[in-house]
Amino acid sequence: MGATLDLASWASSFEPSAPPASTTVLLLDWLGNAIGGSRGDSSAALARHLDRRASRGESTAIGRREGLDACWAALANGQSAHVLECDDTHQASSSHPGAAVWSTVLALAEREDATLGDAKAAAVVGYEVVGRLGEALGPAEHYARGFHPTGTCGAIGCAAAAARLLGLDARTTAHALGIATSQAAGSMEFLADGAWTKRLHPGWAALAGIVAADLASAGFTGPASALEGRSGFLASHSASPRPGRLVDGLGRDLVIDRTSIKAHACCRYEQAPIDGLLRLREEHHLAPDDVTGVRIGMLAAGWDIVAEPRERKLAPGSVVDAQFSMPFGAACAIVRGRASVREHSAATLADPVIRSVMERVECVRDPALDARYPRQWPAWVEVRTRDGRTLSARVDHPCGDPENPLSRTERIAKVTELAAGVLPAERLQAIVAAVEEDARDRLARELGHLLRGDA
Secondary structure, eight states: OOHHHHHHHHHHHOOOSSOOHHHHHHHHHHHHHHHHHTTSHHHHHHHHHHHHHOOEEEEOOTTOSSOEOHHHHHHHHHHHTTTTSOSOEEGGGTBOHHHHHHHHHHHHHHHTTOBHHHHHHHHHHHHHHHHHHHHHHOHHHHHHTTBOHHHHHHHHHHHHHHHHHHTOOHHHHHHHHHHHHTTOOOBGGGGGTTOSHHHHHHHHHHHHHHHHHHHHHTTOOOOTTTTTSTTSHHHHHOSSOOGGGGTTTTTSSOGGGGEEOOSSSSOGGGHHHHHHHHHHHHHHTOOGGGEEEEEEEEOGGGIIIIIOSHHHHTSOOSHHHHHTOHHHHHHHHHHHSOOSTTTSSHHHHTOHHHHHHHTTEEEEEOHHHHTTTTTOOOEEEEEEETTSOEEEEEESSOTTSTTSOOOHHHHHHHHHHHHTTTSOHHHHHHHHHHHHTOOTTSBHHHHHHHTSTTO
């Protein structure tokens, strides 16, 4: 068999004795992001579209009273989960699997009257396919062609997750993967003007995954060599693909166990530098006026995303721009001691102290850091002070990495902060309890009910 069929065979037969503990951790993180993001400006625009066009069904779009068709609910929740730019990241693929995969499996589980245990098992499959595809493409090579891995790899991973939840056999799952390759999309051009399209990528991937699995279930066919073929996904989306990564060691060292949680509400390439600056700020009691200059050693893969063009990164015009500006993130760390959702706001963009510190930030490329990428995303920072000192810090594993995990207290605090003002505190507590109880036979629709506007 080829890689597409091998991957489909594994996905269709995957049956964990118990879902990995990481499924509970990442589901809660998704919930915080999706609940908080459901009140975003782009979410309001999408809600207007849903009001006009979406068909009704059994699945929950967070905050809406009425159920929607699973595809529409998945689109809404996937978009919401990516609004705050604080959702999980699989480093080796430079993707955000959770925003897409959880949106797929929960919407579909409600439609199919499936359990949270079913949804979690399907999510493991989705994360695995998203991560392996991104690794096989090579994130830097994929970015070089203008693609966003969350949108492209996400659609195929969501198809695998949906197929697993529907109980499709290996051949039909392969068709679903093949169908999804013709729906996989996601352009990085949003960086040009701070557009909302990146937020749409995981939602569209979730919708595409459900459509692909449903079509395959109905007998629609996709190419059996969709991933590894001469004109397949890898060849068309990367200059130097590594097809062996699709299946090497399949079933061991699961992607979902190697997925990071963000501690800061901005691009993943900013997380390590912000951690380093926060450390120096705390250790040396730095105030903004103490800092005369900042140098940040950056990975090449993130250079055009958060560091260049410099003039644009120094003058972010929107929240999206701010989420992808290393100077802005660095200034938040130094001035506010945080880089949370609250800091990534129009008010902070207008803060003259933030603007002043941004001008002192210089990003530099460091090939020594690139040698560890994409398995690690390290960074170093140097701060020059008014009294002539040069302070430095290096971060190999930012807060939230599997090697440097957040505590349960920190994770729950993050979820609570992200969801603040959207749901009553007692409802959020009930949601956390429903997920952490890990009752595998609990119906997914019970969780969905807690997320509705009339619950």
